[in-house]
Amino acid sequence: MTVMSIQSRRERERAERERLIVTAARELAESEGWDAVTTRRLAEEIEYSQPVLYSHFKDKGAIMAAVAVEGCADLAAELHAARTAAGPQQVLAAVGAAYAAFAEQRPALYDVIFTHAVDLPFATPQAPAALQAAFGELRESLRPLAKDDNLDVLTETFWSGLHGLVTLMRNGRLRREDHERRLALLIARFSR
Amino acid sequence: MTVMSIQSRRERERAERERLIVTAARELAESEGWDAVTTRRLAEEIEYSQPVLYSHFKDKGAIMAAVAVEGCADLAAELHAARTAAGPQQVLAAVGAAYAAFAEQRPALYDVIFTHAVDLPFATPQAPAALQAAFGELRESLRPLAKDDNLDVLTETFWSGLHGLVTLMRNGRLRREDHERRLALLIARFSR
DNA sequence: TCCTTTTGCTAGCAGCGCTAGATGCGAGAG
């Protein structure tokens, strides 16, 4: 009895600490940007020494990947809310706007999902469930508009359009004040 | 006389060395990626010491910006060639394919232009001429298709679509084998 | 109580961007 319960307690504590690390990384990134997320700073934040991080994660990239998966669940939830709240004619516009809003309001999270960390499986069945869920929301928004186009290809292409809009705008390549017009145009081109 | 010619010789040599730096940075980035472009490595490559770099450029970002401007001229040239070689019905497809090919074949150059360096003015009249030229090629390709849409907004949106396609694909977010289908779909949605 | 294993820490490596201060070379004056 003792052996088992002691072991399980340890595993529980370990899991809690792992959550602590991911949460700290995420909050630090969201409040001060990924540049501020150094292993020393993170260790200080969780009140352990640096090497502890490496007993949970292979390297810093793995921590970022964990944050990405978490953030992806948030994105999926927001897309789902937007999709189900909108009337049938406005689904694509609502989901597109929700996607852009997420990227705008939580840039650190968006970046770690879609531009930074590479060591996540993406367009395969092994991709994290949250990620497939987010993609699924986009796909369902486009399903009524697919006609003779392949739904997955259509979804990926529309998604690329959104991704291009938000990334180019966020690092100063596109004038911010025309964002709404560009978004509307993209949606118009993918509606009907 | 001596004073002037000595000074001008020095200025000429300085300018040559500046070109040397930019070229070395570009070649190093293209052959081994930007991670390999460290100030030490770059100094070694040009056979000067590190501080020399800082007598030409404010910091490493400024060197990257210089490479970006150079690369942008290449991009503009390739887009121009594609646009002028294609028949009127195939302009958009040709230019889109040329854009994607550039991103695919010269990823380091593409990244420094469109994702890395931020200290370049972009969507303003102060933007480098090469950059405006590249954007202009896209704009001219879309002009016949603009109809009642604002041409600049249309161009920026189409550009975003291309940018999203290539960036998401290059870091593993999109299956490579469907690239052609996605590109064709994007072009179809912006034609007519 | 003693031993073993596990856990976390201190200290340090190699590399980064960047810079202060020393050094040597070239140009102009006498």
Add this chain to the structure above:
DNA sequence: CTCTCGCATCTAGCGCTGCTAGCAAAAGGA
């Protein structure tokens, strides 16, 4: 031709990064 001055360049080093080897301490089992 020589001396001096100023500028161009280099050496050395700062503070930071991600990451790890090796030791200390705590915890569990006999």
